[in-house]
Amino acid sequence: MGNVLTDKDRTLLMSAMNNTGIFVTLGQKTPNIMVTHWGMFGKMWGRDVFMLPIRSSKYSYQIITQTKSFALNVPAHDMRGEISRCDAISGYSCNKFQELGLHAKRAKSIEAYVLGECGLIVECNVIAQIPPDAITTYNDTKISSHTLFVGEIANCYKLN
Numbered sequence: 001m002g003n004v005l006t007d008k009d010r011t012l013l014m015s016a017m018n019n020t021g022i023f024v025t026l027g028q029k030t031p032n033i034m035v036t037h038w039g040m041f042g043k044m045w046g047r048d049v050f051m052l053p054i055r056s057s058k059y060s061y062q063i064i065t066q067t068k069s070f071a072l073n074v075p076a077h078d079m080r081g082e083i084s085r086c087d088a089i090s091g092y093s094c095n096k097f098q099e100l101g102l103h104a105k106r107a108k109s110i111e112a113y114v115l116g117e118c119g120l121i122v123e124c125n126v127i128a129q130i131p132p133d134a135i136t137t138y139n140d141t142k143i144s145s146h147t148l149f150v151g152e153i154a155n156c157y158k159l160n
C-alpha cells in the first residue's frame, strides 16, 4: 500500500491539469507519454480513483488496455514546450522519452515509468473501463471516442 493522496495534492494536480495539462506515462516494455487536460478524482466502489479519458486511436490506448495501469505526472516547472511537443507526436512512430529529452524513472507500484522532471506523481491501477458506446449523452454532448479508464490510486509521492 502506497502513500495516501492529500486534498492539497489533488488541488495541485487539478490546477496544473486545468492550466497547462499534465503528463500521463504508460507501459514499461513499450513506454509512452501522453498529455491530458481532462480527468477527475473521486470515490468509486469504495475506492479512491482518477478517471482518465483516452481516445481509442491513440498509442496510449493500446498500452493501457494491456498493462491496466498509468501514472499522472505533474510538472515541477513550466513544461509548456514539452506538453505541446508531446501532443504533436505519437508513440506509434517514436520513443517520446528520447524525442522530448525526458528522464524515465521506474514507477514504484505499477508497470510504467515516470518522468524525473516532474513533481507530484500519482500511480493508478485500472479497475474498470467504460467504452464510449456504453455512455448515453444528453444536451448535445459530444464524447468523441474517449474510453473512460477508472484508475485506483496505488501510490503517490514527490520527485522534486
Ligand SMILES: Cc1cc2nc3c(=O)[nH]c(=O)nc-3n(C[C@H](O)[C@H](O)[C@H](O)COP(=O)(O)O)c2cc1C
Residues within 6 Å of the ligand: 020, 021, 032, 033, 034, 035, 036, 037, 038, 053, 054, 055, 057, 058, 059, 060, 061, 083, 084, 086, 087, 088, 089, 090, 091, 092
Ligand atoms: C492539453 C491537452 C490535453 C489532452 N487531453 C487528452 C485526453 O484527455 N485524452 C486523449 O486521448 N488525448 C488527449 N490529448 C492528446 C494526447 O496527449 C496526444 O494525442 C498524445 O500525442 C497521445 O498520442 P499517443 O498515445 O498516440 O502517443 C491532449 C493533448 C493536449 C495538448
